[in-house]
Amino acid sequence: MAHIRVSVLGPAKLEVDGAPVHLTPLSTRLLVRLVAADGEPVPVRSLRREVWGLNAELPGQAQRDRNEVQKRVLELRRALDPERTGEGARVITTDQLPTARGSETTYQLVLRPSELDSAEFTELVNGALHAAPATAARAFADALAMLRGRPLAEVAEEPFAAGLIRRLDELRDAAREGLIRAQTDLGRPDLALPVAERMVRERPDDPRAVAGLAALRALLRERHGGELLRHRVPGTGTDVVLVRGDLFDQADANLVVGFTDTFDTATEQDVVISRESVQAQLVERVFGGQRRAFDERLRVGLRAFTPVGTESARDKPRGRRTRYPIGTTVVLPVDGRRIFAVAYSRLGNDLVARADPAELRLGLERLWPTVARYGLFKPVAVPLIGSGLARVVELDRAQLVNLVIGTFAAYCGHDPAVARELRIVIHPDELAAIDLAPVEACLRSLDGAGREGRDGAGREGAARGAG
Incomplete structure (x- = not known):
């Protein structure tokens, strides 16, 4: 039995056993007219008028018309049944309709829904x-x-x-x-x-x-809401999203907060750490202003890391003196989510924080494995890291965003389950100063083929951001 497919949801076409069948324009019109009858029989008189456009009845014309219609129906049956299995007669049936002028031949198209x-x-x-x-x-x-x-x-x-x-x-x-x-x-x-x-x-x-x-x-x-851009990291279930808003309003996400290599938190008189810094806001808004309790948790977390040096009281009379490697990340559980305190800048003995693009990149590259291990696959929210008091002056804001995206995408090439979403939070006051076109280009560059392609795209996007 041939597999027939008649298609009229657009220009008409006929396929038999998956192969297209060529029909003349007149046979096509005849087929479509039978489809338009919606399963009802169509008299030859109607076919002659509506397919051939013939209305006048001259002597002997009726028989000639019947012959022409019969010829075209036969042609259509053969097109529907090239192997002559009898399918053509099954699909287009013939019947006689009694009329006042005698019986009239009718044709009816009988197709299954799948046909x-x-x-x-x-x-x-x-x-x-x-x-x-x-x-x-x-x-x-x-x-x-x-x-x-x-x-x-x-x-x-x-x-x-x-x-x-x-x-x-x-x-x-x-x-x-x-x-x-x-x-x-x-x-x-x-x-x-x-x-x-x-x-x-x-x-x-x-x-x-x-x-x-x-x-x-x-x-x-x-x-x-404040969503600005969204892009799926290829080969993962992770979206990179840019949102307008406040980092500490991201209640469904783990948070990344940047620190200096001494993990200072003292804000008295804005000498060591500014009260406007993200670190100070973290203590105030997440830990209820309990700095001593926060410091104790930070101190316990830092026990797992080996310091790289200790300053003397003479060289650094204020603030903490123990220094940790760039990329040191302390995980602080809070109400079912995690705060990732990552060191990505150095606090000079003059109490000025400084970071260059290489240090920022290193801090981010060391951050993502910790997020993957301890982040519970929750969304992770990151501020516009490096744009404020860390003074990464070599990069503009779009390049900073691209560096975050590039390092994240590169790590996803090794571990696709880092986080369900990377959410880069841009404060409304900073939005006017960032050109999102290079960020869109960086996101599009992630669409490489395969894991190796993703790694390269991520590094390329980050390199452009740092260039």
Whole structure:
């Protein structure tokens, strides 16, 4: 039995056993006319008028017309059944219709739903309308993917096709609306947005479509909040996201806070550490201003690391004197999440913090393995590290962001499960000073093929940021 596929959801085409079958324009129009009958028999008189465009009845014309229609039907049956198995007669049946002028031959197209794309489309949409959201989303998407253009394109302006075309258009709109609803119910309004936008492009005067798009955009704005950019790291389940906001408002995320190599926290008179620094805000906003309790936890965490030196009281009369390697990362559990205190700058004996791009890179490269090990695969939020009192003056803000992204992506090449999301938090006061175009370019550079490609892209993006 041949596998037949008639497609009319766009320019008509016929396939038999997966191979396209060429039809003459007249045979194509005949096939589409039979499809437009929607399973009903069509008299020869109607076919002669609607396919051939013949209305006049001259002496002997009726017989000639019957012969011409019969010839084209035979041609179509042979196209449907090249192996002459009898499928052609099964697909296009012949019957006699009693009329006042005698019996009239009729032809009827009999196709299974799997053999006619418009029938399969109808079944998919109707089934999806009563399905649960995940099942409905898949079915609606599959149905809409079948549309290749205007249904019954060859006879789209003919009155005999108007009913079926109208029904298919209504099903298309129902599928689009259903897909938008299902994706929204599943928490994926971003996947619904292109569907809503297309509906409005095609029906700009439809108030329902316009209102639906506006509601969807409002939902996305609310959902994304201060989100500026988002990009999936290839080969991982991790997104890199830039958001406008405050680091300490990221309640669902682990936090990265940069320290100097002495891990100073004293803010008295703004001599050692500024009260405006991220470190000072960490003590105040996360640890309730209990600096001594925080210092004790920090001191316990630092026991696991070997100092690289100790300053004398004469050389460094204020602040702590024990120095730790750049990249030293102390993990501080707080309310089910983690604070990663990482040393990426050096505090001079003059109490001025300084870091160069190489030290910042080293600190970040040593940070990510600790995040992967202790971060519980939670989102990790990072401030615009190096832009403030650390004085990484060689890099602008976009280059600093790219350095964070590049080192993170490079480590993901070794361990794809570092964190569910890298969230780079840019304070609103800093947003105007950062050009996001180089950051977008760095994110696009991550789209390499394979793990090795990702490593190279990440290092290249970071190198551009540090250049």
